[in-house]
Every structure is written in structure tokens, then in C-alpha cells.
Amino acid sequence: MEKGYLAVVLHAHLPYVRHPEYEEFLEEDWFFEALIETYIPLIEIFEDLAAEGVNFRITMSLTPTLLSMLTDPLLQYRFLRHLDKLIDLSNKEIMRTQWQPQFNKLALMYYHRLMRARQIFADKYRQNLVTAFKNLQEQGYLEIITCAATHGFLPLMEINRKSVRAQIKTAVDHYESIMGCRPKGIWLPECAYIPGLDELLAEEGIKYFILDAHVILHASPRPKNGVFAPLYCRNKVAAFGRDLESSKQVWSAVEGYPGDYYYRDFYRDIGFDLDYDYIKPYLHKDGLRVNTGIKYHRITGTTDYKEPYEPDIARERAAEHAGNFMFNREKQVEHLSGMMERKPIILSPYDAELFGHWWFEGPLWLNFLIRKVHYDQETIKLITPGDYLDIYPMNQVATPSMSSWGYKGYNEVWLEGSNDWIYRHLHKAAERMQELVNLCPQPTAFQHRALKQAAREVLLAQSSDWAFIMKTGTMVSYAVKRTKDHLLRFDKIYHGIKYNQLDEAWLMEIEHRDNIFPDIDYKLYA
Amino acid sequence: MNEKELNLLTRQKLIKLARQQKVKNYSRMSKAKLVKALTACSKEDSKQADLPKTQKAQPAESVSAETKSAFNLGQEQEQVEGAKYYTGQSEFQKLEEAADLPAGYGDNRIVALVRDPYWIYTYWEVSHNRIKQAKTDLGDDWQSAKSILRVYDITDIEFDGSNAHSYFDIEIVGFPTNWYINVGQPDRSYCIDLGLLTSSGTLYTLARSNFVSTPRDSMSDVVDEEWMSTREDAEKMYALSGGFKVGAGSLELREEMQAKLAKEWASGAVSSWSSGIERELKERGFWFILDTELIVYGATEPDAKVTLQGKPISLRPDGTFSVRFALPDGKQVIPVTATSSDQVETRTITPTVNRHTV
Numbered sequence: 001m002e003k004g005y006l007a008v009v010l011h012a013h014l015p016y017v018r019h020p021e022y023e024e025f026l027e028e029d030w031f032f033e034a035l036i037e038t039y040i041p042l043i044e045i046f047e048d049l050a051a052e053g054v055n056f057r058i059t060m061s062l063t064p065t066l067l068s069m070l071t072d073p074l075l076q077y078r079f080l081r082h083l084d085k086l087i088d089l090s091n092k093e094i095m096r097t098q099w100q101p102q103f104n105k106l107a108l109m110y111y112h113r114l115m116r117a118r119q120i121f122a123d124k125y126r127q128n129l130v131t132a133f134k135n136l137q138e139q140g141y142l143e144i145i146t147c148a149a150t151h152g153f154l155p156l157m158e159i160n161r162k163s164v165r166a167q168i169k170t171a172v173d174h175y176e177s178i179m180g181c182r183p184k185g186i187w188l189p190e191c192a193y194i195p196g197l198d199e200l201l202a203e204e205g206i207k208y209f210i211l212d213a214h215v216i217l218h219a220s221p222r223p224k225n226g227v228f229a230p231l232y233c234r235n236k237v238a239a240f241g242r243d244l245e246s247s248k249q250v251w252s253a254v255e256g257y258p259g260d261y262y263y264r265d266f267y268r269d270i271g272f273d274l275d276y277d278y279i280k281p282y283l284h285k286d287g288l289r290v291n292t293g294i295k296y297h298r299i300t301g302t303t304d305y306k307e308p309y310e311p312d313i314a315r316e317r318a319a320e321h322a323g324n325f326m327f328n329r330e331k332q333v334e335h336l337s338g339m340m341e342r343k344p345i346i347l348s349p350y351d352a353e354l355f356g357h358w359w360f361e362g363p364l365w366l367n368f369l370i371r372k373v374h375y376d377q378e379t380i381k382l383i384t385p386g387d388y389l390d391i392y393p394m395n396q397v398a399t400p401s402m403s404s405w406g407y408k409g410y411n412e413v414w415l416e417g418s419n420d421w422i423y424r425h426l427h428k429a430a431e432r433m434q435e436l437v438n439l440c441p442q443p444t445a446f447q448h449r450a451l452k453q454a455a456r457e458v459l460l461a462q463s464s465d466w467a468f469i470m471k472t473g474t475m476v477s478y479a480v481k482r483t484k485d486h487l488l489r490f491d492k493i494y495h496g497i498k499y500n501q502l503d504e505a506w507l508m509e510i511e512h513r514d515n516i517f518p519d520i521d522y523k524l525y526a
Numbered sequence: 527m528n529e530k531e532l533n534l535l536t537r538q539k540l541i542k543l544a545r546q547q548k549v550k551n552y553s554r555m556s557k558a559k560l561v562k563a564l565t566a567c568s569k570e571d572s573k574q575a576d577l578p579k580t581q582k583a584q585p586a587e588s589v590s591a592e593t594k595s596a597f598n599l600g601q602e603q604e605q606v607e608g609a610k611y612y613t614g615q616s617e618f619q620k621l622e623e624a625a626d627l628p629a630g631y632g633d634n635r636i637v638a639l640v641r642d643p644y645w646i647y648t649y650w651e652v653s654h655n656r657i658k659q660a661k662t663d664l665g666d667d668w669q670s671a672k673s674i675l676r677v678y679d680i681t682d683i684e685f686d687g688s689n690a691h692s693y694f695d696i697e698i699v700g701f702p703t704n705w706y707i708n709v710g711q712p713d714r715s716y717c718i719d720l721g722l723l724t725s726s727g728t729l730y731t732l733a734r735s736n737f738v739s740t741p742r743d744s745m746s747d748v749v750d751e752e753w754m755s756t757r758e759d760a761e762k763m764y765a766l767s768g769g770f771k772v773g774a775g776s777l778e779l780r781e782e783m784q785a786k787l788a789k790e791w792a793s794g795a796v797s798s799w800s801s802g803i804e805r806e807l808k809e810r811g812f813w814f815i816l817d818t819e820l821i822v823y824g825a826t827e828p829d830a831k832v833t834l835q836g837k838p839i840s841l842r843p844d845g846t847f848s849v850r851f852a853l854p855d856g857k858q859v860i861p862v863t864a865t866s867s868d869q870v871e872t873r874t875i876t877p878t879v880n881r882h883t884v
Contacts, residue, residue, distance in 0.1 A: 014610070029613045092850075096819070098835070100852050156639055159736055195739075217767055220746035222760050224753040226767035244768055251603050258606075267537070267556070271614055275819060278850060291614040304541050339762065351607055358609045396753040401713070401741030402640060407604050410642035410741060420704060423639060424649045428631050465611075472608040474558040484624035491628075 002381035004333030004344040005388060009210060011187050012352035013063040013151055015465035016516050018075055026284055027478055031069055032082045033293055038356035040117045041363040043132045049370055050141055056370045059384045061187035063147040064174045067130060068516050076127040087114045089282045102308040106296050109311060134179055143384035145185035146175040152462035153414045155194040155402050156423060163430035165200050166524040170517060172204040184386040185209060189464050191405035198233035208238040208385045210349055212405040216241030219398040228336055228344035231398045239400055240385050246348040249325060257321040258359035261299050262313045266358060268297040268306050318361040322368035330379040345388050419467040422483055429458050429490050436497055437526040450502055454493040455522040456514050461486035532561045542811040556612045636720045638735040643712030643743040649704040650720050652732050660722060664730060671722035673698040676729060677707055680737060681715045712743040818881060822860060823848035829867040835860060855881050
């Protein structure tokens with residue numbers, strides 16, 4: 001009989017990036033790379049484990065923007081095109097590296113991985129991977145939770161509570177339309193919470209969300225069980241806290257597993273390493289060197305000299321690390337079980353894209369971990385937060401503070417010199433959205449379309465990704481452009497409706513570009 | 527070099543610079559991160575300069591958020607999350623600039639947003655009408671009035687404009703439209719007036735903000751009767767949840783957290799794996815990489831079969847072919863054989879290549 005529980009939570013998210021107005025678009029690569037390196041490998045390991053009869057429970061959030069991209073025909077088509085190009089490149093690489101056996105076996109590895117990805121994506125799931133996740137949920141292996149509609153940073157939207165509500169309700173409705181049931185839990189974008197949010201979650205029947213450790217520990221009144229049991233907010237929505245020890249072992253590039261010198265290096269990529277003329281057909285049209293995902297080196301050390309990657313050794317390391325992770329959790333649970341009147345839950349949340357994309361061996365590690373937990377021990381059991389609430393429906397009531405899981409634990413990542421300028425505009429747009437809805441109690445068919453599109457533009461502008469990117473400095477001009485584009489499109493619709501001068505051809509073009517949430521209920525802003 | 531110039535360099539060049547500048551963890555940074563780190567190097571105390579506006583007046587006990595971090599995973603997690611958006615290029619060149627957003631909306635308002643337990647961000651806009659009105663109302667006082675932000679502590683009261691626990695003023699110089707305010711107090715509620723302070727000391731309010739509360743930054747003092755545990759037990763669980771020493775008061779625990787954060791997590795300074803880096807740091811920045819590839823190409827009848835080192839290779843429709851190999855040191859014997867489609871004729875040509883690197 002187990003003495004405690006381990007809940008692995010994978011937060012899968014990408015902002016909505018889809019540009020039909022361009023033949024190809026660099027930022028769409030975020031999605032393609034995540035598909036090849038994270039989402040497909042995860043599906044593959046989960047299915048293999050299920051087929052083998054291994055019991056496991058994993059929690060995954062699939063954000064509404066990601067779900068929308070996974071089901072979008074244009075992106076599906078473009079992904080296949082991208083995949084086929086890479087398969088062609090990996091084929092050429094097998095030839096090119098013939099006299100370098102240490103690289104040749106890697107070229108072969110990539111070729112087989114890509115072919116397998118193609119088989120899963122195109123043949124098995126006919127380009128719609130949501131089916132795979134849905135099946136895994138129905139078979140009882142995954143608990144899929146939702147997120148705010150466009151990953152908006154909710155505490156900084158609170159000034160207009162309707163827009164917070166719209167983020168949540170749009171997400172839950174969208175989840176239901178795709179998954180066929182209501183979500184049990186929600187991943188709050190950036191784990192960002194503000195007191196009172198629980199009320200909006202309760203309205204949608206959401207049972208739980210996840211917070212960073214300090215937020216649970218600093219909740220009032222004092223939590224009796226630290227982060228090892230959930231708290232109920234006033235509206236009986238449960239808040240689970242992240243366990244820091246297990247988090248650090250995976251998140252930290254320095255101290256954690258992903259920094260192991262035998263693991264694959266993220267930054268060395270043949271897109272940069274190889275002769276320009278050779279690699280050019282596989283880059284983007286403008287010829288800028290970009291990552292291809294074919295990477296031949298291991299981390300090696302803190303130098304920029306890198307040794308060739310050796311998959312067999314990396315595999316052994318992944319197995320060792322999974323064993324170490326499990327051992328530590330067993331010790332943790334044994335220690336805790338003497339101090340608590342109930343079985344503790346250790347909750348370890350990660351970005352799903354950490355597995356495979358950033359940490360190439362991540363999915364393999366997870367595979368080993370699940371297996372070991374199933375076969376090698378009896379102290380811990382994999383569980384989802386939803387399951388835990390079924391076992392322990394009584395929980396302490398307390399109020400957590402405003403917070404996030406970002407650097408320093410509060411809002412600073414999303415509110416600082418590089419990105420603070422966006423909020424006056426975002427707030428104004430939300431306020432004007434409300435004004436528009438109230439202006440048209442009986443909208444014409446055309447106004448109805450315009451109102452729906454206006455709501456989409458507000459939501460898309462609110463993605464926390466833009467502020468995050470402005471702060472971290474990668475692809476800043478894109479994030480600025482996206483913020484401005486959506487706000488300006490909203491502005492145009494706002495004035496168009498108000499002064500009855502909306503151009504239908506333009507609206508149609510914008511509906512075609514920003515086509516997320518076809519059934520959006522704009523009245524949420526009323 | 528400024529940020530723009532740095533952006534034009536390749537990642538490899540930036541790595542060399544980072545090494546010279548002794549930037550920590552440089553080999554695991556993306557291009558954008560490197561640019562950022564290097565820009566920070568060039569202006570040592572950029573931390574302060576980064577704040578858009580520093581305040582003149584500060585409350586008596588001013589606490590910097592820099593030293594009061596919560597114990598979370600911080601920058602390392604940010605790096606990993608950032609990797610999601612990393613394609614190898616930090617900017618996409620072909621995008622046309624979006625038009626500018628309006629500078630204002632003709633509103634008269636001030637909005638407060640909480641940044642963390644110690645800082646509040648506020649932005650505002652004052653309408654022309656409001657200013658006209660103020661001029662009329664203030665009359666002679668208009669010229670000498672100073673623009674200020676008045677920050678009221680309204681914790682646990684229904685604020686009516688005059689019943690705040692306390693307040694402090696910040697004088698605004700120039701024409702900013704936003705400000706970071708160091709309130710320095712977690713778990714308190716605030717309201718901010720944007721107004722004009724006359725020489726006689728009365729405040730003429732132009733706009734009043736929404737009410738905000740700063741979050742707690744430490745363990746609550748409130749103990750739950752129903753779920754009561756001894757002080758010792760509570761601290762034990764607290765310590766276990768964060769990995770800190772048992773038996774210390776919450777203030778000490780917090781300090782320990784900060785120390786832990788500074789030591790281990792802030793920038794990954796301490797690593798058991800970072801041996802050898804010292805020697806690396808002494809290297810000069812110049813660098814040079816050389817590799818060789820070999821292209822074998824030729825032509826035959828379009829329907830012929832061609833093998834190279836025994837392996838079939840494909841022909842283009844016009845019968846030409848070309849194959850490219852990474853060429854390591856050593857000798858390569860490369861027999862290339864063409865066989866006619868009726869298999870009657872066969873030709874073999876065998877180039878031999880030696881690469882020797884001195």
C-alpha cells in the first residue's frame with residue numbers, strides 16, 4: 001500500500017501563432033519544433049506504456065491556443081510540409097556523414113525519429129493529435145486540464161473583472177467543445193493568482209489549480225500541511241502547491257538533470273554549423289540561419305567545445321536520473337508520512353516543452369520514471385490532483401496571496417520596464433469591449449461578426465507570452481508587433497461599430513487571420 | 527558595444543565576448559540572453575537605470591524587492607521557458623512595423639497595479655478638460671502647485687478620501703505618465719491620488735486610483751483553529767516545503783530562503799560541475815573553425831544505375847548526380863560505378879582522397 005502520491009503536471013502551451021498572410025513564418029517553428037520534440041514523443045511514450053499494461057496517471061494542461069493550433073488545418077498542412085523537409089535533410093545527412101560514424105548514427109537516429117513522428121501525425125492520427133490526447137484521457141492515463149483562453153496574465157487584468165471571466169469561460173467552453181467534457185482543473189497562466197479568482201473558477205465548475213510553493217506557505221491562515229496537501233479557497237476550489245525539491249531537479253540547468261554533460265546540447269544545431277549553400281534550402285526563405293532541430297553534440301561541459309552526442313550513454317543517464325528522482329520522492333514521502341495525518345501529495349509541475357525541446361532526453365526520463373514507479377517500488381503512486389480530491393474531499397480553508405511562479409514569485413516578469421506600457425492599452429481595450437457589447441443589444445448579423453472578432457482581438461492581445469518575450473529579449477519585435485496588431489485591429493472594429501463605418505472586406509481578412517475560437521461568446525464582456 | 531551592435535554579431539562571437547566578460551553560464555545562453563548579459567556588463571549598475579522612473583520621495587522603511595525574493599526557481603526556469611521561443615534567430619527581419627498605438631484615450635484616470643509585496647506600478651492620463659477645470663479652480667495657486675502622487679495606506683478600512691492610516695507623497699518631475707512606487711509593505715492596501723499640491727499644502731486631486739493590496743511575503747500570523755498545529759509543527763512543514771532549517775522563526779526562515787536563493791538559484795553561480803571554467807576564461811577572444819567537405823559529382827545516361835562505395839545513389843532527370851560528404855582526416859577510396867539500364871555496360875571510376883591536417 002502506497003504511503004503518498006506523486007503528481008507530475010505538464011503544462012503544454014504555445015501562443016496562437018498562425019500567419020496565413022505569409023507563405024511561411026519563422027515563429028510558426030515554435031509549434032513545429034514542439035510537435036516533433038515534445039508532443040509527439042510524449043504521445044508515443046504514453047501509448048507504449050499503456051500498451052504494455054503499465055499503470056500511470058499524468059496531468060497535462062493543453063491550453064486553448066495550443067488546442068486550436070493542433071486542430072487547425074492550415075498549421076497541420078504546414079507542419080507536414082516542415083516535417084517532410086526535415087526528413088529530406090536528415091536523409092541527405094545520412095549520406096553526408098558516411099565517413100564520420102559518430103555523426104552518421106545520429107543522422108540515422110534523426111531520420112527514424114522524424115519518420116516515426118510522420119507516421120504518428122499523418123497516418124495514425126490523420127493530422128489531428130488532439131485525438132491521441134483525448135483517447136489517453138478516456139483510457140484513464142491522462143487528466144487533461146485547461147488554461148485561460150489565451151494564457152492571459154490574470155492578476156494584471158483584474159481591474160476589468162469581466163475580461164478575467166472571459167478568459168476563463170472561453171477556455172472552459174472551448175475545452176468542452178473539443179474534449180467532450182468539462183475540465184476538472186485549470187492551469188492558471190504562469191500560476192498567477194489573485195484573491196477572488198477562485199469565485200470565477202467555481203462558476204465554471206473547476207475543482208483545482210496550481211500555485212507556487214511560497215504562495216501556499218504564505219496563505220492565511222497558516223497551512224497545516226505545507227505544500228503537501230491542497231488548500232480550499234473560500235469557494236471550495238482547491239489550490240495545490242508545487243514541491244520545490246522535485247521541481248529544481250528537473251528545472252535547473254545547472255544543478256538539475258538536464259545539465260548532465262552527456263545530454264544533448266540545445267544550442268549546437270546544423271542550421272548554424274553546416275556550409276551555408278548546403279543548408280540554405282532547409283532554412284526560411286529569407287535565408288537567415290535558424291535551428292533545424294538536428295543537433296549532433298552533447299553538453300560536454302561549460303566550454304564551447306562540444307563532443308559528439310552518444311545516445312546510448314544519454315539513455316543510461318536518463319534511467320539513472322529517473323531512479324534518483326524516484327528514490328528522492330520515496331524518501332520524501334516516508335519522511336512526511338510520519339508527520340501528517342493523511343497521505344502527502346508531492347506535486348511536480350513543469351512546462352511540457354521542457355521535455356524533449358529543451359531537455360532532449362526528457363520524454364525518455366519520464367518514460368523510465370513511470371516504469372520504475374510502476375514496477376520497482378510501493379511507497380509512492382502516481383496520481384492527479386483530481387484523484388487526490390476524490391480521496392481527500394476535506395481540506396483546510398485558506399486564502400493565498402497574489403502571486404505567480406515567475407522570477408521573484410510575483411508579477412515582476414510581466415510588469416517591468418520592457419513591458420509595462422502594454423497595460424494601459426490592454427485595459428482600455430477590455431473596457432471598450434464592454435462598451436461595444438452594451439452598445440449593440442440587438443446586433444445585426446454583420447455587427448455580430450464584428451463583435452465576435454473584437455473579442456478575439458482582445459483575447460489575443462492579452463497573451464502573457466508577449467510580455468514575457470519582451471522581458472526575456474528573444475523575438476521582441478514579434479511580441480511587440482503582435483500586441484500592437486491585435487490592439488489596433490480591435491481599435492478599428494471599435495470605431496467601425498461605433499461610427500458605423502466598418503469595412504466588410506477588411507473584417508473578413510481579419511477573421512481569416514485571427515480565426516481562433518469560432519464560437520466565442522462576446523456577451524461575456526457585457 | 528551597445529545592444530544594437532551586439533545584436534548584429536553571431537551567437538558564437540557573443541560567446542567569446544561573454545567569456546572575456548566572465549559572464550556566468552554563457553555557454554548555455556541563447557543569443558538574446560547573451561546580448562542581454564553583455565549589455566548588462568557594460569553598465570554595471572544597470573539595475574537601477576532599468577527602472578523607468580525612480581522615485582524621489584520614499585517611505586521611511588524602504589525595502590528593495592531585489593533582496594526580498596521569494597524562494598522560487600527564478601531565472602533558471604525563465605531560461606528554460608524562454609527556450610520555447612528560441613529558433614536561433616532573435617529577430618525576424620522582414621516584418622513591417624505595426625502602426626503606433628494612441629498616446630492617450632482622452633481619459634482622466636489613474637490605475638494602480640501591484641508588482642510584488644513592495645512595489646506598485648501606476649499609470650495615468652489627465653484629460654484637457656480636467657486640466658482646464660483645475661486651472662480655474664486653483665486660480666493663483668496654479669502656477670506654484672506641484673504635481674504629486676499621494677499614496678494612502680487604506681488597509682482594512684473603507685476609504686473615503688480622508689480616513690487613511692497614513693500617506694506619503696511623491697513629487698513628479700517632468701511629464702511622466704507612469705511610476706513605480708516603493709510602498710515597502712507587504713499585505714497592506716493602497717490607493718493613489720494624482721493631484722496638485724498647492725504652496726499652502728492642500729491637495730487638489732485630479733484622479734484617484736483603484737484600490738490594491740500587496741501580497742504577503744512570509745508566513746501568516748493567523749492560525750486556523752480547526753486545523754491547528756503547534757508553532758513548531760507548522761514551521762517544520764514550512765521548512766520541509768522549502769527545504770529550510772527547522773526551529774528558526776519566520777524571519778530567520780525568510781532570510782535563509784533569500785540566502786539560499788542568492789547562493790544557489792539566482793544565476794547558477796555555484797555548480798559542482800563547473801570545474802575547468804577558470805582556465806577557459808583566460809583564453810583570448812579570437813576564434814577560427816575549419817571543416818572540409820567533398821563533393822563527388824558526375825553524369826551518365828538518365829536511366830543508368832549508379833553506386834558509390836557500393837551504395838546506390840539517385841540521379842537527376844538529366845542523368846547528373848552529386849553527392850556531398852563530410853571529409854574527416856584519413857584516406858577515402860571512393861569507387862563510383864555506373865551500369866547501363868540493360869546491364870550490359872559497366873564503368874567504374876575510383877577517386878582517392880587524402881585529408882591530412884597538420
